[in-house]
Amino acid sequence: MMINTIHLCVIKSPYKCTCTVIVSEVIMKNKEHTRQVRDTVVKKFKAGFGYKNISQALNIPRSTVQAIILKWKEYQTTANLPRPGRPSKLSAHTRRRLIRDAAKRPVITLDELQRSTAEVGDSVHRTTISRILHKSGLYGRVARRKPFLKDIHKKCHLKFATSHLGDTPNMWKKVLWSDETKIELFGNNAKRYVWRKSNTAEHTIPTVKHGGGSIMVWACFSSAGTGKMVKIDGKMDGAKYRTILEENLMESAKDLRLGRRFVFQQDNDPKHKAKSTMEWFKNKHIQVLEWPSQSPDLNPIENLWKELKTAVHKCSPSNLTELELFCKEEWEKISVSRCAKLIETYPKRLTAVIAAKGGATKY
Numbered sequence: 001m002m003i004n005t006i007h008l009c010v011i012k013s014p015y016k017c018t019c020t021v022i023v024s025e026v027i028m029k030n031k032e033h034t035r036q037v038r039d040t041v042v043k044k045f046k047a048g049f050g051y052k053n054i055s056q057a058l059n060i061p062r063s064t065v066q067a068i069i070l071k072w073k074e075y076q077t078t079a080n081l082p083r084p085g086r087p088s089k090l091s092a093h094t095r096r097r098l099i100r101d102a103a104k105r106p107v108i109t110l111d112e113l114q115r116s117t118a119e120v121g122d123s124v125h126r127t128t129i130s131r132i133l134h135k136s137g138l139y140g141r142v143a144r145r146k147p148f149l150k151d152i153h154k155k156c157h158l159k160f161a162t163s164h165l166g167d168t169p170n171m172w173k174k175v176l177w178s179d180e181t182k183i184e185l186f187g188n189n190a191k192r193y194v195w196r197k198s199n200t201a202e203h204t205i206p207t208v209k210h211g212g213g214s215i216m217v218w219a220c221f222s223s224a225g226t227g228k229m230v231k232i233d234g235k236m237d238g239a240k241y242r243t244i245l246e247e248n249l250m251e252s253a254k255d256l257r258l259g260r261r262f263v264f265q266q267d268n269d270p271k272h273k274a275k276s277t278m279e280w281f282k283n284k285h286i287q288v289l290e291w292p293s294q295s296p297d298l299n300p301i302e303n304l305w306k307e308l309k310t311a312v313h314k315c316s317p318s319n320l321t322e323l324e325l326f327c328k329e330e331w332e333k334i335s336v337s338r339c340a341k342l343i344e345t346y347p348k349r350l351t352a353v354i355a356a357k358g359g360a361t362k363y
């Protein structure tokens with residue numbers, strides 16, 4: 001209450017700088033006198049004087065008198081008590097759960113956290129939740145769109161770029177590029193916030209579910225156009241990946257007339273690099289392009305993913321069945337010339353990587 005009084009003084013004073021000095025003096029004086037003043041207030045109150053009378057006699061605001069009396073009634077003392085802070089509205093269990101949820105799914109929103117805590121009977125304001133997360137070192141940050149490149153990754157990118165810079169355009173025409181991506185039903189490309197420790201810089205994949213869910217697809221393409229696209233049902237593992245390759249790789253290569261001696265590109269996901277998968281490639285005499293880790297900039301399919309997602313969301317799919325249908329339709333619609341252009345300009349991409357010393361590029 002005393003503090004409130006001082007604030008009023010700050011606001012009213014037209015001289016900010018001078019006022020700062022006054023404020024600190026007031027606080028100092030308060031520290032010296034408050035206990036005494038408070039004792040006098042209580043004594044007078046006990047003697048039967050009213051708030052107004054005490055306020056006038058001691059020249060302190062009535063609200064202050066009232067606060068002193070209330071506190072004295074509650075604690076039976078006028079001593080300075082340690083500030084208890086705001087009492088915790090959440091149980092320790094709920095707090096742990098909040099922190100665990102945000103760490104496990106960094107893209108979870110405050111609203112979602114609020115709803116889930118309300119479900120277990122702890123209804124609190126969102127600011128309370130964010131305060132708890134801050135205390136544990138988790139802050140809302142804009143999700144990184146690109147992976148954080150460690151020096152080792154940059155080195156590998158640079159090595160890849162320099163070693164392939166001399167490749168003929170024909171070599172790139174023989175590559176079948178592949179990747180998996182998640183497509184959201186109600187996705188948007190807006191900035192996305194994630195919970196993360198201030199200094200961590202790991203790649204944050206935007207995998208938010210906007211209620212409607214999402215699907216995961218695998219697809220491939222070459223300079224001659226888009227290959228097959230399949231929806232991945234359930235969790236992807238090595239065996240599932242091999243099945244996808246089994247059912248789609250050779251057929252796509254054939255459709256795109258890549259010939260027998262084509263090169264297959266995939267990233268270094270452990271599911272792609274499983275021993276049995278590598279053996280499968282060997283048995284099929286499929287050459288696999290040695291690929292640097294953490295290098296979406298180097299995979300031209302990333303550009304197609306972006307264009308595909310924009311096109312699909314323009315169709316406004318209303319459920320996951322439609323989403324899959326539109327994905328496949330829009331994938332097929334991507335023109336051969338678009339694919340050819342991406343591959344024609346591939347050497348430019350390599351020079352950009354070299355110029356960036358292996359770091360991130362505009363691609």
Ligand SMILES: *[C@@H]1O[C@H](CO)[C@@H](O)[C@H](O)[C@H]1NC(C)=O
Nearest residue numbers: 049050052053054055056057
């Ligand atoms: C407070 O009350 C006492 C006793 O009724 C009275 O003598 C005194 O004048 C009052 N003081 C003020 C400031 O009203």
Ligand SMILES: *[C@@H]1O[C@H](CO)[C@@H](O)[C@H](O)[C@H]1NC(C)=O
Nearest residue numbers: 316317318319320321322323
């Ligand atoms: C998905 O939406 C389409 C168009 O609104 C509808 O015809 C179809 O029945 C829906 N499918 C499911 C599984 O809800």
